[in-house]
């Protein structure tokens with residue numbers, strides 16, 4: 598009977614999320630847990646979003662606004678594009694999948710980096726497309742090698758910027774050169790889930806190429822700086838014909854009412870966004886200092902997470918950190934066996950993480 602499952606799906610494994618807090622509490626009998634594993638925000642949603650979502654909860658007997666019409670009216674000026682170019686998804690993850698479904702035929706090629714976001718391989722295989730995986734170079738996208746991997750069959754290129762799990766970015770001049778050599782009929786997806794946290798001048802914004810009329814999609818999300826990860830809502834910008842294609846194949850009510858209400862209310866509070874970006878920056882500086890003292894390697898980050906090198910088996914360190922009540926992400930899933938990816942949390946979370954790491958590293962010295 599199992600034969601009915603498409604055989605191409607066999608090598609896939611289900612997405613392994615960061616260990617949930619309740620599970621760790623239950624397994625280890627710990628009361629206080631700090632989760633720094635999934636690059637969520639450890640702060641609650643914005644106050645006006647909570648209020649709007651509470652009201653929306655009372656109305657979930659009704660289907661949501663299927664076309665996200667009201668939210669698109671707000672996102673369009675926010676992104677500086679017409680509404681016809683806006684896509685809204687059940688997380689930007691859904692948009693990644695819908696874009697792949699809209700354009701990929703079996704056997705066509707998709708180029709992406711490794712390690713990078715784990716969803717790109719999944720959607721590629723799901724569509725029976727062929728992955729051209731380009732290793733990072735010095736932990737950054739190797740755009741020159743990605744360019745060289747382009748063939749007649751290439752349809753789609755993912756650029757995760759900043760890159761998850763490394764926190765690195767691609768630079769304006771590099772992307773400029775890259776885009777010049779990418780044929781006009783290949784879709785370049787700029788996955789900018791961590792866009793808001795970036796403060797490097799050299800960061801290459803995907804929107805520049807959209808405005809130039811190139812075949813690009815730019816993806817953003819409410820899951821990170823807006824603290825709405827649990828609601829599942831992301832958005833993107835794409836040429837009209839592509840946004841329309843995505844609109845045709847999405848589920849009729851793909852973005853739920855509560856998520857739409859929360860997103861809509863969050864967009865008005867620019868000060869809170871700024872405050873959270875500042876907090877992230879302060880947390881980042883704190884971690885840089887403390888990690889250097891612990892002689893732990895790290896990659897300077899433009900996201901709300903940091904990839905650190907503990908110079909020993911990361912799974913062991915992960916397990917010991919768990920016993921201290923700190924959940925992080927191990928790097929072995931990305932093929933980086935001595936690294937941990939740690940979300941930058943609140944000042945208290947960060948202190949707790951550093952305290953726990955210090956203890957664990959001393960024990961295993």
Ligand SMILES: *Cc1c(COP(=O)(O)O)cnc(C)c1O
Pocket residue numbers: 636687688689690691714757761788790817818819820826829830831
């Ligand atoms: C977190 C993240 C997203 C956001 O996903 P949502 O589905 O919007 O929650 C997208 N891309 C990358 C690379 C991410 O790390």
